[in-house]
Amino acid sequence: MAANLKELVQRYKADPESVYNTWFIDNEARMKAFRSIRRGVTEVIEAIKAGTFGNDFKGSPLEFVLTCITEQKQVFEGAAHPFYWKPKLRIPDIYENEENKAAFGRFLESCLSCSTADRIIREILTLDDCRIKGLGPAVANILYFLHPTHMPPFNTAMLNGFNTLFADKKPLGSWTAYLEMREAIIHANEELQPALSKDLGAISGLLFDVGVGKIALAGNFQTALEFDRAKLEKALKKRHDDVRKAQEEENSHLEMQFTLTRMGRDLGYDVWVAANDRTRSLAGISLQSLTLPELPLLEMASETLKTVSLIDVIWINRLSRQIECAFEIEKSTSIYSGMLRLLDLASSLGDRKYDFFLVAPDNREKEILAQLQRPAFRNLGSVAFRYLLFSDVSCNCEAMGRFGDDWRVLLKVARGE
Template sequence: MDLPSPQSLPSLIERYKRDPESVYHTWFVGGEARMKAFRAIRRGVKDTVDAINAGSFGNDFKGSPLEVVLAAITEQKQVFEGAAHPFYWKPKLRIPDIYENEANQRTFGRFLEACMNATREDQVLAEMSRLGRASIKGLGPAAANIVYFLHPTLVPPFNTAIVNGFNALFGARQKLGSWDGYLAMRETIIRANDDQPGLSKDLGAFAGLLFEIGSNRIVIFGNADRVLEELREKAAKAAKKRHQDALADEKEASEHTQAQHTLIRIGRALGYDVFVARNDRGRSCHGESFSALTIPALPPLEVASEVRQTVELIDVIWFGKGTSELVCAFEVEQSTSIYSGILRMKDLALSLRQRGAHFYLVAPQAREKEVLAQMTRPALVSEVRDFELGYLPSGELKAECDAMCRYGVDRSVLRKIARGLNLGP
């Protein structure tokens, strides 16, 4: 297959990177959720493999650890919208056949485990080919979306818009559902990405470009007069929605920052050392710089280096004054990421040798039922001793901030407004 001319692809990439509302900016380089997702999803994949090996996976997508993985993936902006659908159990069609067929389920588990442990490209490709040859009914290359979060430089994401963008850009006729087609598409993406060093080794960047083209956000015909009226209308609607999404993201970021500021103020007033996510240290709220209010780095923690990197992205953490004793950890979830937020904190709880830390999700009161439902899911909170998880309504937290700062003695002041599981003193 011929690649686009050297003049056309660089021009498209430049337009893609220059647009502040493209998924390149809102998801790939500007999305905090993406940075936080990788280890949480990897942990979820391990839980899925362990459940399959133990025979406790279940016979439905709902309630399984695989649902947790796909929920964390689908939170990654529009690029992964609908990524969970191929894994929903469809009883009438008996697909995907990994819920009733134990042999197929174990084959899928071996595929995930092998991909998780792979260290080379040939190993990952061999596992994809092996899964394809197994011909498990209803289980196609949608599984590549999971593998992307295990090997982002080797495996590109996959959905309808990305395939449509690929076909438009390369003049191809690839279809959904074929592992052979996906692997051929991957080879072309790898070649094109290697020839264009202006993006990233992470194939999510190039997949985002294909997504923009396939969604008609980037029109590649050059002359607008040649674009069909239907495409123009779709592009206009897509642009309008993208702008609305960008405004919503901006509002959410502001509310997220305000919630972090509230937690910083309360933690400092209670006498704790406060750490804010390393990628948020440059923020400020109400004229107060986060870097001036918080400790410059995490204190020493007895965790692996990769766990420490995840911990550094948790929104706010309180430590004992001058110590490495973790007192409370907070994830602020204004609109999405409930799954992945819990997974990150579960990961920290599993990795810490110390006990007694409290973990909180901070979210608007309108999400209370949703948050509490997810907090009590067995796949999320089981097998973790002393994982004391609570929910704090962000509105009440803000309203009671001054009182907590003035009258609070220690972290127990949060129990005045906390909901959820029983928390220790």
């Protein structure tokens, strides 16, 4: 099977609309999600311990975690559905049953601190032994974002792809079946020489594309599924529309980065843009040509510094070399994760209070207001969060850059605080 698998992988990697190219490779939203989900899982654990988790999915900290996952629309669009509270079936039974809720919290806490796959598998088996109704391997999607090199994600399409590729009949809701799938996935990945990636999201994306019929099997593969042509064409059209929408969102994000970069320069600041965006260009001009080659020296842990380096735009005083202002542009990704990056930056800069800005489309204003009400972002001594809507920035950027004295000109159009 190895030769056929390699040929399948080559087609997967060559397709510009495959999961590999639209979600796995060089996807800022995917990379941002890891830290947000880890932080969200911590909140779930703390809420369960404190007795504030609630008795419904809606409004619980678990809803935030699954929102971050389902924002990865190419692969995880329906990932939240298994966690919705279904009152008639009383599943998943982690909302009303306090013992089950506590067991779920212990499971997440143990997995969060695990460093080996064997330990995670033991925790899965312990959770499975609890026989919590409705709580099956959909949880693996959370585990993937905690341990991407140990645990593959899991959904119906991936299961269908696995059964097609391996001529198997694994059932949907079984942890035992998931663990058997995991072993086969890891073995197949290692057989590729070199593997698609140590991150199991890459080969899981291949299973997804096979499972929805995006990639048809050929050669000696025996196809276990027959795809309805109309259904397949509908799936391919949706993938094409998703890719186009993602490109439009990416372009809008880049345009706003350029706008804020130019405004900062007009106001007399040096500008830093996110390290993974520096080489991007608009109308033949690269962000790299307008911005600093590196951040000023900041005393912070290397992991925190890496997070801060991904902040979309930072304005820096040319004389003092101090950070004056920072912006996170949230076109479609999690508002919460952007706020965390700004908070990390503020907490590393000393006692002074900083004014940082979320920049978002007008239709996301309600989401911003909801996040600003979270307990984690109230009464922060180190940072004042305000937000700017795309329309306000676009309509006023030229005037603010020309007539403003410093970053405070933004307060004329900013909202919040």
